Amino acid sequence: MGKHWGDFQYEIYLNGMTGAVPRLPTDLTRLEALVERRLGPGPVGYVAGSAGNGSTALANRAALDRRRIVPRMLRDVHERDLSAEVLGRALPAPLALAPVGVLSIMHPDAECAAARAAAAQGVPYILSSASSTPMEQVAEAMGDAERWFQLYWAKDREVTRSFLDRAKASGFGVLVVTLDTPLLAWRPRDLDQAYLPFLHGVGTANYFTDPAFLAGLAKPVHEDLNAAVLRFVGMFADPGKTWPDLAFLRRHWDGPIVLKGVLHPDDALLAAEAGMDGVVVSNHGGRQVAGSVAAADALPRVARAVGDRLTVLFDSGVRTGDDVFKALALGARAVLLGRPYVYGLGLDGQAGVEHVIRCLLAEFDLTLALSGHATPATVTASDLEESPA
Numbered sequence: 001m002g003k004h005w006g007d008f009q010y011e012i013y014l015n016g017m018t019g020a021v022p023r024l025p026t027d028l029t030r031l032e033a034l035v036e037r038r039l040g041p042g043p044v045g046y047v048a049g050s051a052g053n054g055s056t057a058l059a060n061r062a063a064l065d066r067r068r069i070v071p072r073m074l075r076d077v078h079e080r081d082l083s084a085e086v087l088g089r090a091l092p093a094p095l096a097l098a099p100v101g102v103l104s105i106m107h108p109d110a111e112c113a114a115a116r117a118a119a120a121q122g123v124p125y126i127l128s129s130a131s132s133t134p135m136e137q138v139a140e141a142m143g144d145a146e147r148w149f150q151l152y153w154a155k156d157r158e159v160t161r162s163f164l165d166r167a168k169a170s171g172f173g174v175l176v177v178t179l180d181t182p183l184l185a186w187r188p189r190d191l192d193q194a195y196l197p198f199l200h201g202v203g204t205a206n207y208f209t210d211p212a213f214l215a216g217l218a219k220p221v222h223e224d225l226n227a228a229v230l231r232f233v234g235m236f237a238d239p240g241k242t243w244p245d246l247a248f249l250r251r252h253w254d255g256p257i258v259l260k261g262v263l264h265p266d267d268a269l270l271a272a273e274a275g276m277d278g279v280v281v282s283n284h285g286g287r288q289v290a291g292s293v294a295a296a297d298a299l300p301r302v303a304r305a306v307g308d309r310l311t312v313l314f315d316s317g318v319r320t321g322d323d324v325f326k327a328l329a330l331g332a333r334a335v336l337l338g339r340p341y342v343y344g345l346g347l348d349g350q351a352g353v354e355h356v357i358r359c360l361l362a363e364f365d366l367t368l369a370l371s372g373h374a375t376p377a378t379v380t381a382s383d384l385e386e387s388p389a
């Protein structure tokens with residue numbers, strides 16, 4: 001039997017009774033305001049911000065809020081097991097930390113702290129290509145814990161191939177290829193603050209330590225940072241890529257490949273035909289296409305289209321345990337969590353990320369039980385109803 005994540009609530013109550021109040025709020029939607037007070041509008045604006053007027057991020061929330069759980073009673077939820085099999089891996093819960101770049105703007109221990117927190121809780125950590133720490137260092141911080149690598153599919157084939165080789169050698173088992181960021185979207189909050197970390201060489205660590213990337217520079221990075229940044233900006237992604245190009249990745253990666261940023265059912269079918277193992281139904285947390293379909297609205301259509309052919313994962317807007325429940329009911333096998341863990345990192349480093357993971361899974365465990373389920377596997381579409389708009 002798995003551990004009961006919900007028991008975390010008693011730990012918090014007992015700590016509180018002995019005078020040790022929890023350091024961070026347990027309602028994760030309160031973290032953003034706290035971290036903004038601590039770190040200021042530039043970094044937090046970058047994390048919290050989204051594309052255009054923010055309509056997609058709002059739609060992500062609305063699509064989850066509109067769906068309501070219809071709890072069932074008297075179904076023996078005394079013993080519960082949150083574990084889930086995802087891409088051949090036994091996970092303690094249907095959760096992974098989403099790939100988020102440039103974490104050094106939140107905390108000096110950056111990706112290593114987030115990765116250690118994920119490892120301590122047994123949750124897979126997905127390292128961004130755009131991390132502020134080289135992948136080898138993050139891997140070392142994680143011991144043998146479950147880690148996945150997110151690829152920004154570079155224009156330069158040699159850099160892509162080198163990233164895959166390095167990720168493999170560093171023990172990353174699943175490749176997550178992000179498709180929705182061939183260009184950076186129009187992001188007014190960052191534009192108005194003139195804040196883009198990459199232009200200062202932040203979030204470029206994997207590139208600036210890569211032999212294939214460095215081979216394209218006339219001078220070492222420390223002698224001409226501008227040239228290095230320009231090379232990064234010009235090649236980190238490739239708007240010219242099309243579906244047949246996936247054959248290259250399939251040839252060079254033995255493990256599971258998951259395509260992140262799929263919203264149209266036809267794209268999910270193309271992913272299956274290209275020999276991929278899964279998709280993440282995601283609109284990048286509303287950061288790419290303003291006016292896009294909400295991720296939770298796209299999810300059931302994608303899940304229905306692919307059936308058992310692909311593993312369907314979900315992110316964009318998950319903030320609570322009931323959101324995790326709803327995503328599973330809409331057809332996801334597991335969810336990725338983005339901004340909340342980044343705020344936890346900004347507020348309290350590794351401990352802050354662990355706090356966020358434990359709160360989310362405690363709330364999920366209790367929601368599951370109180371809705372009549374002892375395991376995520378029994379949650380289906382019939383557990384939800386859509387409230388009238």
Ligand SMILES: Cc1cc2nc3c(=O)[nH]c(=O)nc-3n(C[C@H](O)[C@H](O)[C@H](O)COP(=O)(O)O)c2cc1C
Pocket residue numbers: 046047048098099100101128129130150178260282283284285286287315316317318336337338339340
């Ligand atoms: C600051 C920030 C940086 C991100 N960087 C990446 C990245 O490097 N690669 C990627 O695939 N997704 C990236 N994402 C998107 C997340 O992986 C994820 O899709 C999104 O945050 C999920 O939405 P949520 O924040 O509402 O949970 C980033 C998101 C944020 C907020």
Ligand SMILES: CCCCC(=O)C(=O)O
Pocket residue numbers: 101130181184198236284287
């Ligand atoms: C250069 C890639 C940007 C990182 C990212 O994915 C985001 O800010 O959403």
